[in-house]
Amino acid sequence: MSVVDYTQELSVVEGKPPLRSIDELISRPLNTKPTKAYYIALTVTLSMLGIGVIGLLLSFYYGTGMWGNNNPVGWGFPIVNFVFWVGIGHAGTLISAILFLLRQKWRNGIARFAEGMTIFAVMTAGIFPAIHVGRPWLAGYLFPYPNQHSLWPNFNSPLLWDVFAVSTYFIVSFVFWYVGLIPDFAVLRDRATTKIKKTIYSVTSLGWRNSNRHWQHYEMVYLVLAGFATPLVLSVHTIVSFDFAVAVLPGWHSTIFPPYFVAGAVFSGFAMVQNVLIIIRKIFKYEHIITIDTLEKMNKIMMLTGMLVGYAYAMEFFIAWYSGNPIEQFTFVNRAFGPYAWAYWIMVSCNVLMPQLFWFRKIRRTIPVMFVIAVFVNVGMWFERFVITVTSLANDFLPSSWAYYKPTLVDGAILLGSFGFFFTWVLLFSKTLPVVSIAEIKSVIDGSQPSHGEH
Amino acid sequence: MDNKTLYSYTALFRTPDEIIHAAEAVQEKGYVKYDVNTPYPVHGMDKAMKLKPSRLPFVSMFFGFSGTFFSLFMMYWMASIDYPVIVGGKPFFSFPAYVPIMFELTVLSAAVMTVIVMLAVFFKLPNLRHPFHDTDYMKAVSSDQYGISIEAEDEKFNEEEIKALFEELGAHKIEPIYFDDEEYTFKQTVFEPKFISLLVIVGLLVSGTTYFSLNKLMNMIPFNWMRFQSKVITQEESTFFSDGFGMRMPVKGTVAREHIPYLYADKPEEAAVNLVNPLPVTKANLELGHTKFNIFCSPCHGYFGEGDSRLRGQFPNPPSLHSEKVRNWKDGRIYHVLMEGQNSMPSYASQLNYNERWAVILYIRVLQRSLNAKETDL
Numbered sequence: 076m077s078v079v080d081y082t083q084e085l086s087v088v089e090g091k092p093p094l095r096s097i098d099e100l101i102s103r104p105l106n107t108k109p110t111k112a113y114y115i116a117l118t119v120t121l122s123m124l125g126i127g128v129i130g131l132l133l134s135f136y137y138g139t140g141m142w143g144n145n146n147p148v149g150w151g152f153p154i155v156n157f158v159f160w161v162g163i164g165h166a167g168t169l170i171s172a173i174l175f176l177l178r179q180k181w182r183n184g185i186a187r188f189a190e191g192m193t194i195f196a197v198m199t200a201g202i203f204p205a206i207h208v209g210r211p212w213l214a215g216y217l218f219p220y221p222n223q224h225s226l227w228p229n230f231n232s233p234l235l236w237d238v239f240a241v242s243t244y245f246i247v248s249f250v251f252w253y254v255g256l257i258p259d260f261a262v263l264r265d266r267a268t269t270k271i272k273k274t275i276y277s278v279t280s281l282g283w284r285n286s287n288r289h290w291q292h293y294e295m296v297y298l299v300l301a302g303f304a305t306p307l308v309l310s311v312h313t314i315v316s317f318d319f320a321v322a323v324l325p326g327w328h329s330t331i332f333p334p335y336f337v338a339g340a341v342f343s344g345f346a347m348v349q350n351v352l353i354i355i356r357k358i359f360k361y362e363h364i365i366t367i368d369t370l371e372k373m374n375k376i377m378m379l380t381g382m383l384v385g386y387a388y389a390m391e392f393f394i395a396w397y398s399g400n401p402i403e404q405f406t407f408v409n410r411a412f413g414p415y416a417w418a419y420w421i422m423v424s425c426n427v428l429m430p431q432l433f434w435f436r437k438i439r440r441t442i443p444v445m446f447v448i449a450v451f452v453n454v455g456m457w458f459e460r461f462v463i464t465v466t467s468l469a470n471d472f473l474p475s476s477w478a479y480y481k482p483t484l485v486d487g488a489i490l491l492g493s494f495g496f497f498f499t500w501v502l503l504f505s506k507t508l509p510v511v512s513i514a515e516i517k518s519v520i521d522g523s524q525p526s527h528g529e530h
Numbered sequence: 531m532d533n534k535t536l537y538s539y540t541a542l543f544r545t546p547d548e549i550i551h552a553a554e555a556v557q558e559k560g561y562v563k564y565d566v567n568t569p570y571p572v573h574g575m576d577k578a579m580k581l582k583p584s585r586l587p588f589v590s591m592f593f594g595f596s597g598t599f600f601s602l603f604m605m606y607w608m609a610s611i612d613y614p615v616i617v618g619g620k621p622f623f624s625f626p627a628y629v630p631i632m633f634e635l636t637v638l639s640a641a642v643m644t645v646i647v648m649l650a651v652f653f654k655l656p657n658l659r660h661p662f663h664d665t666d667y668m669k670a671v672s673s674d675q676y677g678i679s680i681e682a683e684d685e686k687f688n689e690e691e692i693k694a695l696f697e698e699l700g701a702h703k704i705e706p707i708y709f710d711d712e713e714y715t716f717k718q719t720v721f722e723p724k725f726i727s728l729l730v731i732v733g734l735l736v737s738g739t740t741y742f743s744l745n746k747l748m749n750m751i752p753f754n755w756m757r758f759q760s761k762v763i764t765q766e767e768s769t770f771f772s773d774g775f776g777m778r779m780p781v782k783g784t785v786a787r788e789h790i791p792y793l794y795a796d797k798p799e800e801a802a803v804n805l806v807n808p809l810p811v812t813k814a815n816l817e818l819g820h821t822k823f824n825i826f827c828s829p830c831h832g833y834f835g836e837g838d839s840r841l842r843g844q845f846p847n848p849p850s851l852h853s854e855k856v857r858n859w860k861d862g863r864i865y866h867v868l869m870e871g872q873n874s875m876p877s878y879a880s881q882l883n884y885n886e887r888w889a890v891i892l893y894i895r896v897l898q899r900s901l902n903a904k905e906t907d908l
Contacts, residue, residue, distance in 0.1 A: 093674065094569060094673065094674030095673050095674045098673050098674075135752045136751060136752055138752075210752070212753060219604065219608060225612075225613060226613060227608035227609065227612065227613055229615070229617055230605045230608070230609055230624075230627060230628060230631060231617045231618065231620055231624050231627040232617075233630075235631075236630040236631055236634075239630070239631045239634040239635065240630065240634050243634040243635070243637055243638040246638060246641075246642065247637060247638060247641045247642070250641055250642055250645050251641070253645075254645055258570070258672075261672050262569070262672045262673065264672075265668055265669040265672045265673065266669075266673075277658055277663075278656070278658075281649060281653075281655040281656040281657075282655055282656050282657040282658045282659075282660060282663065283655070284567060284660060284662050284663075284668065285567045285568060285569060285668075285671050285672050286565045286566070286567055287553075287565065287566040287567065287568060287571070287572070287575050287576070287579060287581075288565055288566075288579075288581065289652075289653050290568065290570075290571040290575075291571075291575075291576050291581050291584055292584045292586055292648055292652050292653070293571070293648070294571050295583075295584035295586050295587065296584075296586055296644055296645060296648050299586065299587055299590045299640075299641075299644055300641055300644070300645070303590075303594075303637045303640055303641050304637075304641070306633075306637070307634075307637045310630065310633055310634065310637075314630055317630070514569065514570040514571075515570070517569055517570045517674075518570040518571060522545075522546075523546060523570070524546055524572065524573045524574075525546040525547045525549075525550045525572060525573060525574050526547055
């Protein structure tokens, strides 16, 4: 047979590892002492986090004047970083929910880690709107609770929609993640050798018994949650884009924003997940669970979303010309050739040109090359948010109020700190919880399903 | 061993095909209280066990719609009834703007409640006292084997029959599971030293944190609500100005709005000569004077200017306004008295404005004339 048989699904787990070896493999990082490399990595991320904390303390003590935000550019780095980190989170939900609904079995190996990254990315993102208001300890006023002013928030504002969207997104992602973890905690509980571990895993597994009468409801709930998480993840970046699109600023006030933002979010999220997974699969020896085929599929999604984003860039220019609106036209010419042209061309080359290399099968399957491309994608997506946020604000309708935005060292420290925060969580997660879903992986190993069943 | 209570009989199998077959056989024999335990959901098992479809989607639907309508009602009540504020000229009830939040709360309510209902109501978890826990059976089925268990409570339960059935099905291990008596008879008491000390520690932590944050933290930068700022505050000391005052005197020659400077301080005669009543004698002016006189002058001078104070001796009675002297004063001379005061009468410059002062003088003339009318008036 020289023709590929497409009716037969390829196995997503290489070889046919015994089920018990999966338990051992996935719980090994939890039962062994961290290596030197782990401590070094943790030191690096904690130092980055520390620098960010210093930046934040300076900002709180002296006020937000420590940042580069100036009069027309009131949003600056905090909002750029917020949109960037929320976007990173989107890949996790896409992998765990949308690919689940589409019955993509290859997701089972990477879903847990991607969901974890979603949670950490949303936590990181949440820092920025809170610090951007200057007094984050008063953020409780964002929620409608009966307060001493007897005032309610303004439900007509996209910024408030954001509060609801991001907090719902965090809670639902966390619940989804925890539901997936329950059977794995049960496995860890039954393998636990020390009393303290046994107690912790008994509590976190809630006394899960692997009963099929439970599995039946469990699978249904997983399906329902995936069904809810799918529109949710689309809604979150849509609402983030409303923060821009509902304003009347040229370059922001555009109906292409929601799909454009969602595609961009998935794009950058996949790049980040791919980067981290490449390292994880190498260190934890998960090459046969997170296979090169899985990585190739992720690269294909990156190429697709990269082209969607490229299409949006082109369409923005086209509409600016086609609408005949001189202010809109100026904004886009100014983006590409104005004072921020450097940022614009970094964005275009990283987001549109780099992923085109994935047309070559060889590049899609070469780990170092795809790693570098994904790093470029992340840089490019950060610059996309920078270009959108800053250029429109810096040069708007009134030339007399134009100003050039220059971030300060404190801005940079906080950005660095956000990476430190995110990767600290990722590192802690990789050593404390099963980073691959044990139950889900077992269910897709060859021979793990009955041969005479309908499937 | 023998006085233990039996929970169930279990059998372990090595392949998914065997367990499906076993489940079908047990179901066929008419057992009701049995369960299959597998390390992951095995396809086709629900059919083999003849399980009804899960009803959890209805739970999701119920809580999803609850979230939708709750959020819609919440926003309607807050923005249209409790504290209506016009935002951007939009109606109080702006439905399109509410859709995103309605959607988010639908998802939130449905997702969280479905999971809670599944765990707490459908599964009755957390349950760490189940007889399965800590058994070799559990350890096997959570890892790589497939188990089936028939409970002792089942009506058709018979040890020998079940053993025979399991052996016939090819189970490689058959074992009974007993209740852990110690776990089931254990009673938690409230007055346990550990529990009490936990309560005390939690209480101390909560009250300490509350005290610290409300009484100390709120006075620390940057949590002090910008109470201390490097700016000049009225009536506070200032190190910026050489005289140490925070408030400044106006520049010399500053005139307040609508303030007409009085040029004849301590010069009553000049005032009498130079000041002329600018108001014509009209009904409106006289009524203004009447009102103001009754308010500010009559407490001491009496309603008719006769010096019959209503203050019952608490303040010296002024002389009558009908005296020869006052009747012969020019209007400007009386105006001077209003501005500067006289003897124990204070200045009324701040109570009466320019027009009111002159109106009062017109009214005093009316009073004087009423008691000392000229013959031509008759």
